[in-house]
Amino acid sequence: MxxxxxxxxxxxxxxxxxxxxxxxxxxxxxxxxxxxxxxxxxxxxxxxxxxxxxxxxxxxxxxxxxxxxxxxxxxxxxxxxxxxxxxxxxxxxxAASSESVAELVFAHLFSGARFLEDSNRKMPVEGDTAFAKLKKAYSGGMELRGKTIGIVGMGRIGQEVARIALGLGMRVIAADTNVGRASIKVKFYNSQFINVDIETEALEEVLKVADFITLHVPAQKNGYVIGKNEFQLMKNGAAVVNCSRGGVVDEEALVEALDSGKIAFAGLDVFVNEPTPSRKVLTHPKISLTPHTGAATxxxxxxxxxxxxxxxxxxxxxx
Incomplete structure (x- = not known):
């Protein structure tokens, strides 16, 4: 056999x-x-x-x-x-990789919130000659605690993201046309836990109020989930993470939103043209990048x- x-x-x-x-x-x-x-x-x-x-x-x-x-x-x-x-x-x-993918989402969120993706590029080159300049450039970081995360797709991975977010003290909202309510059990190290019910909403409403958007949906056959129109609906200074499938986010519209300042940063683990992603995406200073390693723990x-x-x-x- x-x-x-x-x-x-x-x-x-x-x-x-x-x-x-x-x-x-x-x-x-x-x-x-x-x-x-x-x-x-x-x-x-x-x-x-x-x-x-x-x-x-x-x-x-x-x-x-x-x-x-x-x-x-x-x-x-x-x-x-x-x-x-x-x-x-x-x-x-x-069910095997949900925790790993969800943790990578937060790796990207922490990276973008504290400019790690750009800092890790520039410190080896300028850290010994422009330390003070870089310190000033990265002094406007943000905390995740107290912020609103919008989860698009409340399957296994989306629910695991919600668990971590709740543990961090974030407000969780979600959009999913197939799931009306998700009951999230948040466990703590001492065997205590809390149950939190999350009612899903229309995607447009989630995009309007979330500080961070994370996508957990299948590959798309008919267009993007997040394109130019969706970026316009988002709060100024919001951020987007895609650890689901390439093609879920319109990468050209994403770069435009980053360049205009509409979007503060992005985290991408998947790309439209894998395994040869766009150079414009790969070299963008506001995008945290991983090579499709969501389940790679x-x-x-x-x-x-x-x-x-x-x-x-x-x-x-x-x-």
Whole structure:
């Protein structure tokens, strides 16, 4: 029983599958050679992240394939409905990386609120000659406590963002056409907790009052969630973080809003043209940048690997 983890798999998942009798292959097979490799090796489960594309050609020409697994949440690189129509199981790990993505949101928020994205660029170059100038330039930072965060998309990740925000003493508002109310349980280290119910609102209302906007929605087929019109609705000096999918935010409109001062800063983990983002975005002094690493923590990768292993064993009835 062979499993091809084409975009890698943590050792915990490899060990869990190996113990059940699976052979786990972590060789990175180029996209153009994937069909031949799967057929030659009689691969039963193909595990991918965001790099490998699993389209109709693979589904149609790989009869040994029984499972396609996505380590993570979004499955826009897989023809999910078509695969399922052919009797192939398609699985993912929606709960495994929520905490990691949510924490990265706040890494970007803290970075922008205290100018870390620009400071970290300039201190190595000018820190020894223009220390006082840089200190003055970055003296207008802001605190997150007491501010309003607007969460667009109240799924698992959005709710985890809400938990952290409430713990920081922020006001939380949210927009989601599929969720009317979310009940957020905020746990503390000494086993105490509070429950907070958040009623979702129209997107326009959230944009008008939030100090910070964070997006947690799927890839978009018809336009942007945040474009030029939405930026105009926002408060002057608001900020935007996108750790969901590239194309959710209109990057050209974002740069315009940053240049005009309408938006104070942005944090981006995902981009329109991955893996070759716009140079204008990459070099902008008001954008905090990460290379699509929302789920890239040791803890999340372990949870993802173990979740995939459990699902494969369950589907193939291996105990």
């Amino acid at each position: 062979k499993v091809l983890a084409n975009d890698g798999l943590e050792q915990s998942g490899i060990d869990a599958l190996t113990e059940k009798g699976f052979e786990v292959i972590t060789t990175k097979v180029p996209q153009d050679f994937l069909i031949d490799y799967i057929n030659e090796n009689q691969i039963r489960a193909l595990l991918v992240r965001s790099a490998t594309q699993v389209r109709k050609d693979i589904i149609d020409h790989c009869p040994s394939l029984e499972i396609i697994g996505r380590g993570g949440v979004g499955m826009d690189n897989i023809d999910v409905d078509y695969a399922r129509s052919k009797g192939i199981h398609v699985i993912n790990t929606p 040791l803890e999340a990768q372990d949870r993802i690997a173990l979740s995939l292993a459990d699902q494969i064993c369950s589907i193939l009835q291996v105990h």
